[in-house]
Amino acid sequence: MHDWFALEGSPSPLGVTWIEDEAAYNFALYSRHATAVTLLLYSEIDLATPTYEHRLNPLLNKSGRIWHCRLRKSSIPDARYYAYQVAGPKTVEEGHRFDARKVLLDPYARCVCFPTRFSRAAASSPGSNAGRAPLGLITSGPRGKWAEDRGHAHTSDLVIYELHVRGFTKRENSGVPMPHRGTFLGVVEKIPYLKELGITAVELLPVMQQDPQEGSYWGYMPLNFFSPHHEYASAGKPFDALNEFRMMVRALHEAGIEVLLDVVYNHTAEGNEEGPTYSYRGIDNTTYYLLEPDRCRYRNDSGTGNTLNCANPYVRKMILDSMRFWREQMRVDGFRFDLASIFTRNEDGTINLSDPPVIAEIGASPELENLRLIAEAWDPATYQLGQGFPGISWLQWNGQFRDDVRAFLRGDADMVPKLMSRIYGSCDIFPDDLANSYRPYQSVNFVTCHDGFCLYDLVSYGRKHNEANGHGNTDGTDCNLSWNCGWEGDVGAPASVLEVRRQQVKNFCTLLFLSNGTPMFCAGDEFMNTQRGNNNPYNQDNETTWLNWDLLDQNRDIFRFFSSMIAFRKSHPSISRSRYWRDDIRWYGTSGGPDLGQDSRCLAYFLDGAVLNDADIYVMINGSPDPVAFIVQEGHPGEWRRVIDTSLPSPNDICDPGTEFRLSDSGYVLKSRSIVVLIRRQ
Numbered sequence: 001m002h003d004w005f006a007l008e009g010s011p012s013p014l015g016v017t018w019i020e021d022e023a024a025y026n027f028a029l030y031s032r033h034a035t036a037v038t039l040l041l042y043s044e045i046d047l048a049t050p051t052y053e054h055r056l057n058p059l060l061n062k063s064g065r066i067w068h069c070r071l072r073k074s075s076i077p078d079a080r081y082y083a084y085q086v087a088g089p090k091t092v093e094e095g096h097r098f099d100a101r102k103v104l105l106d107p108y109a110r111c112v113c114f115p116t117r118f119s120r121a122a123a124s125s126p127g128s129n130a131g132r133a134p135l136g137l138i139t140s141g142p143r144g145k146w147a148e149d150r151g152h153a154h155t156s157d158l159v160i161y162e163l164h165v166r167g168f169t170k171r172e173n174s175g176v177p178m179p180h181r182g183t184f185l186g187v188v189e190k191i192p193y194l195k196e197l198g199i200t201a202v203e204l205l206p207v208m209q210q211d212p213q214e215g216s217y218w219g220y221m222p223l224n225f226f227s228p229h230h231e232y233a234s235a236g237k238p239f240d241a242l243n244e245f246r247m248m249v250r251a252l253h254e255a256g257i258e259v260l261l262d263v264v265y266n267h268t269a270e271g272n273e274e275g276p277t278y279s280y281r282g283i284d285n286t287t288y289y290l291l292e293p294d295r296c297r298y299r300n301d302s303g304t305g306n307t308l309n310c311a312n313p314y315v316r317k318m319i320l321d322s323m324r325f326w327r328e329q330m331r332v333d334g335f336r337f338d339l340a341s342i343f344t345r346n347e348d349g350t351i352n353l354s355d356p357p358v359i360a361e362i363g364a365s366p367e368l369e370n371l372r373l374i375a376e377a378w379d380p381a382t383y384q385l386g387q388g389f390p391g392i393s394w395l396q397w398n399g400q401f402r403d404d405v406r407a408f409l410r411g412d413a414d415m416v417p418k419l420m421s422r423i424y425g426s427c428d429i430f431p432d433d434l435a436n437s438y439r440p441y442q443s444v445n446f447v448t449c450h451d452g453f454c455l456y457d458l459v460s461y462g463r464k465h466n467e468a469n470g471h472g473n474t475d476g477t478d479c480n481l482s483w484n485c486g487w488e489g490d491v492g493a494p495a496s497v498l499e500v501r502r503q504q505v506k507n508f509c510t511l512l513f514l515s516n517g518t519p520m521f522c523a524g525d526e527f528m529n530t531q532r533g534n535n536n537p538y539n540q541d542n543e544t545t546w547l548n549w550d551l552l553d554q555n556r557d558i559f560r561f562f563s564s565m566i567a568f569r570k571s572h573p574s575i576s577r578s579r580y581w582r583d584d585i586r587w588y589g590t591s592g593g594p595d596l597g598q599d600s601r602c603l604a605y606f607l608d609g610a611v612l613n614d615a616d617i618y619v620m621i622n623g624s625p626d627p628v629a630f631i632v633q634e635g636h637p638g639e640w641r642r643v644i645d646t647s648l649p650s651p652n653d654i655c656d657p658g659t660e661f662r663l664s665d666s667g668y669v670l671k672s673r674s675i676v677v678l679i680r681r682q
Contacts (some may be wrong), residue, residue, distance in 0.1 A: 001541060002077075004025075004526055005070065005262045006022055006024070006070060007060075007070070007071070008060045008061055008068070008070070009026055009027065009028065009061055009068035009069040009070040009398065010026050010070070010132075010635065011028050011063040011064065011066035011068050011070060011159070012027065012028065013068075013321075014029065014030060014066070014108045014317075014318075015027075015028065015105075015106060015107075015108025015109065015110070015226070016106070016108075016109075016110075016136065016139070017140055017405055018139075018574050019070070019193075019253070019606070021084065021431070021441065022070070022072065023072060023073050023074065023140070024070050024071060024072045024073060025070070025071055025073065025076075025138060025623070026068070026069075026070045027039055027068060027069050027070070028063055028066055028068040029066065029067045029068070029084060029086075029106060030066050030215040030238055030284070030314050030323055031065065031086055031167065031283050031287075031658050032065045032066075032284050032285075032286075032287050032314075032520065033088050033089065033096060033284055033286065033287075034067065034086045034088045034096075034098070034252075034283070035087050035088045036055070036056075036058075036082065036087040036088075036100070037055075037056045037061075037067040037084060037085070037086050038053055038054065038055045038085040038086075039053070039055075039056065039069060039082065039084060040052075040053055040082060040083045040084065040085060040133060040191070041053070041054070041076055041081070041082050041138075041171065042079070042080060042081040042082065042083075043078040043079065043080055043648075044078075044081075044082075047113070047115040047131060047598065048115065048117075048130055048131025049079065049131075050596075051079060051132070051570070052079060052115070054069060054071065054077050054144060056068075056069055057170060059156065061465065063071060069362045069674065070136075075089060078136060079138055079273065079662045080136035080137070080367060080654065081113050081136060081137055081138065081277055082106065082135065082136050082138055083103045083104055083105060083134075083135050083136065083434055084103075084104045084283070085100055085101070085102065085103060086100065086102075086104055086282055086283050086284075088100075088284075092296050092592045093198075093294040093295055093296060093297070094295055095285055095286040095291050095296075096285055096286065097281050097282065097285045098285075099126065099282055101126075101127050101128040102123070102127075102128070102129060102133070102240075102277050102282045102284045103128070103130050103135075103333060103450070103511045104132035104133070104277070104278070104279055104283055105130055105133070105135065105136055105223070105224065105278055105279040105282060105640070106136045106279070106281070107171065107224065107225070107226075107279055107318060108138070108321070108589055109135075109136030109137065109224055109227055109229055110137065110139050110226050110228055110231060110242065111136065111137035111230075111238040111239055111241065111242060112134050112136060112137070112141060112223065112224055112227050112238065112298045113134065113135045113136075113137055113230075113238045114134050114212060114230070115131055115132060115133070116136070116456070117131050117132045117655065118132055118133070118134065118212070118213070118276070119132035119213070119484060120211060120213040120214065120276050121503035122273060123276030123277050123278050123576045124274065124277070128399065133278070134223065134269045136280060136396060136623070137238045139237065139239065142418075145677075148379065149502055152256060153258075153333070153370065153372075154317050155441075155578070156198055156570075156573050156576040156577070156578075157569075157570045157576070158200055158201060158258075158441070158518050158522035158576075159198065159199045159200050159519055159520075159566055159569070159570075160199070160200075160201045160202075160260065160518065160519065160521075160522060160523065161194065161199035161201065161202050161203065161520070162199070162202075162204050162205070162262075162449055162450060162520060162521070162523060163187075163202055163203070163204060163205070163520050163523035164205045164217075164219075164395070164545065165181075165182070165183065165184060165186070165187060165203075165204055165205070165207060165229075165435040166182040166183075166217075166231070166232065166239045166541070166546075167185065167217075167233050167321060167446035167523075167545045167547060168185030168186065168187060168547055168601035168657065169181050169182055169189065169190060169449075169544045169547075170182035170186075170546040170559075171543065171546045171547065171549060172504075172545065173548065173549040173550050174186070174187070174190075174549050176189045176190070177189070177551065179234045181529070182231075182232070182235050182546075183232050183233060183234045183244065183246055184207075184228075184232050184233065184234075184241075184244040184245050184247065184248040184275060184604040185234045185247065185612075186234075187202070187252075187293055187559050188247065188248050189576055190230070190254075190310065191251055191252065191255045191257070191330075192209075193528055195255055195256075195257075195403055196510045196562050196563060197526060197562065197566065197664065198258060198259070198563050198566035198567055198570070199259055199566065200256065200258065201258035201259070201260075201333070201372075202252065202257060202258070202259060202260065203255060203260040203262060203336055203374075203520065204259070204260070204262060205218055205219055205262050206218065206222060206229075206260055206261075206262050206263065206338075207219065207222055207223040207224065207227055207228050207229055207232060207261060207263055208220030208222045208223075208226075208227065208228065208229065208261075208263070208264070209223045209226060209227040209228065209229050209230065210222060210229050210269065211269040211276075211278070212230075212403045214229065215537060215539050216269075216526055217537070217538060217539055217540055217545060218450060218538045219262075219264075220264050220304070220338060221264075221268070221269040221271075221282075221304065221537070222266075222577045223266055223268065223278060223279070224267045224279070224320040225263075225318065226239040226320070226321075226322055226325050226444075227241070227242070227266070227327060227386055227429065228242060228245045228270055228402065229241065229603045230280050232244075232408060233387070233397060237350060238509070239273065239621070241589070242330075245281060245330060246330060249330060249331050249332065250331075250518075251480045253331070256283070256448075257331050258333040258334065258372065258537060259331075259332045260332065260333060260334045260335065260336055260372060260374070261332050261334075261335050261336070262335075262336045262338060263322075263323075263326075263335045263336065263337055263338065263471075264338045264339075265310070265322070265337065265342075265358075266302045266307060266308055266310070266337075266338060266339045266340075266343075266379070267302035267305065267306050267307055267308055267311075267336075267339075267341035267342075267344075268280055268288075268306060268308065268618075269492045270305075270306060271304070271305035271306060272297070272298050272306060273296065273298060275306075277307055278531045285313060286332065287311060287312055288312075289306050289307065289308065289309055290306075290308070290309050290316060290345065290347065290349055291576065296596065297473035299349050301342060301345060301349065301380065301381050302342060302379060303339075303379070305346065306446075307342060308342065309347060310342060310343050310345060310356075310357075311345060311346050311357060312347065312360045313357075314363055316357055316358050316426060319340075320358075320361055320362065320365055320368070321373075322571070323362070323365075323368055324365070324368065325333065327367065327368060327371060328367065329448070332374025333371065334373060334374065335371065335372070335373060336373070336374040336375075336376065336378055336397075337373070337374065337375050337376060337394075339376055339378070339380075339673045340375035340376050340377055340378040340379075340388075340389070341375075341377060341378050341379040341382050341383075341384045341388065342357040342379050343356050343358040343359050343382075343386050343388075344359075344384065345383075351356070351578070352380060352590040353384070353387055353388045356388060359388070359389060359390075359394075359557070360512040361419050363390075363391060363393060367384065371459065372392050372395070373389075373395065373443060373629065374394075374396065375388075375395070375396045375397070376396075376397050376512065377396045377397065379521060380398070385398065385399060385400060385429055386413055386429040386430055386431075392437070392438070392439055392442065393444070393516060394442065395441070395442045395444050396430075396441040396442060396443065396444060397444045397446065397520075398422075398429065398444055398445055398446070398517065399424045400422070400427055400429060401424065401425070401426060401445045401447075401515070401517070402446055402447055402448075403423060403481055404418040404419060404421070404449065405419065405508065405511050405512070406458065406480075406481035406482070407481050407602075409483075409504060409507055409511075409623060409673070410481055410482070410483040410624055411483065411509060411601065411624070411625065413598050413599060413677065414597075414598040415601075415602070415623075416594065416595065416596055416597075416600045416602075416603050417596050419511075419603060420587060420594070420605075421510070422445070422511075423514065423515045423516070423517060424515075424516060424579050424580065424585070425440030425443060425515070425516035425517050425581070425606070426440070426443045426445075426517065427440070427580050428493065429443065430442050430581060430627070432579070433528070433625060435666070439578055439579065440516040440517050440520075440577065440578070440580055441516075441517060441518050441576070441577070441578060442500040442517075443516075443517035443518065444517065444518045444520050445512060445515050445517040445518060445519050445520065446512070446518075446519070446520040446521060446522075447508050447511075447512055447521065449520070449522055450522060450538075451536070452476075452477060452480065452535050452597075453480055453482055453531075453533075453535045454522055454524060454525060454529060454530065455505055455521070455522065456525070456528040456529060456530045457482070457530055457532070457534075457535070457574065458480070458482045458508070458619075459482070459483065459484070459500075459501045459505060459508075459531070460484055460485070460487075460488075460493075460501060460530070461480075461482055461484050461488060461489060461533040462484040462487060463478070463488075463490055463533075464476045464478065464483060464490075464533060464534070464535040465532060465533030465534060466533075466535065466536050466537075467535050468534060468537075468540060468544065469534070469537065469538070469539055469540065470539070475536050476535045476536030476642040477536075478537065479597050480535060480553070483504075485497050485500040485501050485504065486500070490516055490530070491531060491677040492588065500673065501528075502528075502557075502558065503646055503647060503673060503674065504644040504673065505525075505528060505558060506653060507510065507646050507673065507674070507675055507681070508544075508629050509521075509561060509562055509565050509677070510565060510646060510675045513565045513566060513568065513575075514569075514619060514677070515568040515575075515576060516575065516576060516577060516580065516581065517576075518576075521562075522550075523547060524547045524551075525562075526557045526559050526562035527551045527552040527554075527556075528551055528555045528558050529548055529551055530546050531544050531545065531546070532544065538600045540621075546676055548580065553581075554657050556652075557649070557650035557653075560650060560651070560653050560654075561650065561653060564654045565644075565654065566638060568643065568644075568677075569652070571601070571657070572609065572614050572615065572617065573605070573612045574607055574608070574609040574611070574612045574614040574615075574617065575610070575617070581607065584607060584609075584610075584611060585605055585606065585607050585608070586604060586605065586606045586608075587603070587604075587605050588604040589602060589603065589604060590602050590604070590628055590629070590630045590631065591629075591633070592628065592633075601622070601623035601624040602620075602622050602624060602628055602630075603617060603620075603621045603623075604618070604620045604630060604633070605618075605619050606618050606634045607648050613679050613682060615679045616620045616634070616635075616677070616679065616680040617677065617679055617680075618632055618634055618640060618678040618679075618680070619675070619676070619677050620632075620668065620670055620675070620676045620677075620678075621670075621675050621679075622670035622671070622672065622673065622674050622675070623673060624672060624673070625672050625673065626672050627669055627670065627671050627672055628669070628670050629667060629669045630668050630670055631666050631668075631674075632663070632666045632667075632668065632678065633666075634680075635680055636666075637663045637664055637665045637666045638662065638663070638664070639680045640662070640664050640678040640680050641656070641660035641661060641678060641679055641680070642660060642661040642662075642663060642664070642668075642676060642677070642678055643655050643660050643677050643678065643679050644675065644676060644677035645670075645674065645675075645676045645677075646674045646675045646676075647670070647671035647672075647673075647674035658681065
């Protein structure tokens with residue numbers, strides 16, 4: 001039998017694939033408008049001059065819109081890296097930006113190598129960038145095989161911990177050995193700490209390959225969707241990032257911790273029309289990006305210079321292929337989609353909420369079943385919270401929870417009704433009626449994340465302090481809903497102010513973990529890490545964003561409160577239900593029904609645990625600046641035991657099981673800005 005694929009190459013799969021029985025590599029690249037494609041192969045020694053160039057013959061090496069070829073390893077024995085040169089029309093007014101001199105990275109490259117002379121400037125200027133362009137590593141995938149274990153699917157005990165791989169362990173005081181600081185293996189070193197804290201999932205800020213010269217520390221400017229960022233490997237070779245990422249995932253799974261990736265499928269590091277040509281722009285600009293009507297400029301719905309054309313079937317295929325790669329070969333448990341509302345864009349930029357193709361295809365893909373999917377349900381132009389992401393598979397970051405809890409604890413007026421909605425699970429945003437059938441766990445409740453003030457800064461700064469970012473303090477939001485407790489920053493802050501801050505931190509923690517929904521918090525909040533008032537440190541790869549582990553020793557009481565609060569939530573399944581509480585909750589005020597007036601800042605509620613054979617819970621919340629007397633309006637005084645009083649010093653602020661304080665009467669005076677939680681055993 002004559003196998004024409006062995007001679008001409010196969011159009012599937014895209015990227016480079018090792019064909020074991022032929023001892024050959026298959027290369028496949030999509031480009032709708034290309035007129036010529038040349039494959040460039042490089043040796044380990046010289047990353048500027050190809051050792052082999054293979055010009056693809058469209059009569060043999062093109063099927064539909066895919067260019068392909070197959071080369072035996074014996075014919076290219078020294079080939080280690082590869083790239084393409086792609087020719088085509090350079091009619092900017094029609095959206096085409098081909099430059100046959102540019103060395104282009106394969107969008108499907110599994111590892112990316114950066115020559116010592118790598119240059120973003122060279123990619124941003126017309127002409128050749130040979131020797132200064134990122135190259136793909138010729139590989140079929142990571143070494144080694146996985147065990148059958150694919151991690152743990154947590155339900156009621158899901159607690160998400162958002163962390164930045166580099167910033168988590170980069171400081172010397174992290175306790176991580178030098179080679180592993182700021183890397184995937186650094187996260188492995190900290191697994192005992194994560195288990196002590198009690199979290200059950202880590203959500204990693206973007207780990208896909210970034211442009212190392214773009215200046216985005218957070219990682220939200222992806223260069224490639226199939227390769228982990230090379231700087232997060234402790235060793236120095238391109239393949240190490242793949243293997244060390246897998247080692248991290250395996251170790252986290254063995255500890256019972258899920259691995260979720262924050263992914264950026266809405267734009268790339270190529271930026272606007274002045275940006276570099278690394279890959280997509282030079283391969284097929286009109287396929288990959290949404291363009292303005294003049295076809296010369298990029299739509300900027302992402303706020304970062306360009307927007308991926310998710311309505312295009314091949315862009316959708318790339319997104320799903322990327323997800324499958326991270327699921328099947330890297331074994332992650334789920335994804336958090338940055339600016340996920342971009343998925344609802346049509347090719348003309350209009351919004352499609354009825355049946356967005358990317359979202360529909362993700363839901364229909366059998367390889368992506370049982371993944372945890374989390375949407376950031378907004379972009380700079382639209383806010384789609386509670387919309388556009390149908391079915392119970394999709395969770396959504398609940399920005400309204402963040403805003404309402406912040407506003408209440410700051411002391412804003414007319415917040416009690418909103419606080420009730422957030423504690424209940426945000427049924428106003430995620431209704432469980434016949435038309436929607438949402439569940440409360442689809443609300444990812446958070447007070448802080450990477451974007452905005454960290455928790456300590458939220459109670460220490462009344463305004464942002466972003467001067468170090470280089471934008472004249474104009475970047476970052478001015479709507480922080482923060483309160484500095486009477487003193488801006490730490491310098492010279494009186495002890496009384498510092499004590500109120502600790503109490504407010506515990507209040508935020510308590511409301512987060514008492515609320516129905518899925519809780520998430522940011523790494524370092526559990527020991528009051530600070531970024532000195534910078535609420536947008538996206539370009540601060542320094543001690544501003546690297547966690548200061550000395551603060552863990554200084555604030556052990558806060559760490560204990562967080563870990564105890566997580567344990568309390570896990571031990572009371574009546575809190576984190578798959579359904580809304582409905583008749584199992586009764587709302588109260590200080591001595592009667594809830595006061596929903598504009599000036600009210602107090603609330604109490606009773607949560608019946610009988611349906612889940614759980615203890616009953618009674619919560620009293622005083623958001624006012626004065627002490628307030630509450631009456632416990634359920635049961636008898638001797639039945640109730642105090643577990644939490646955020647106004648008390650540690651360890652009395654949250655009692656270990658079996659040491660709870662028994663109430664002798666039904667009255668309890670809550671100190672200013674404090675929360676008290678009681679339990680009654682069945």
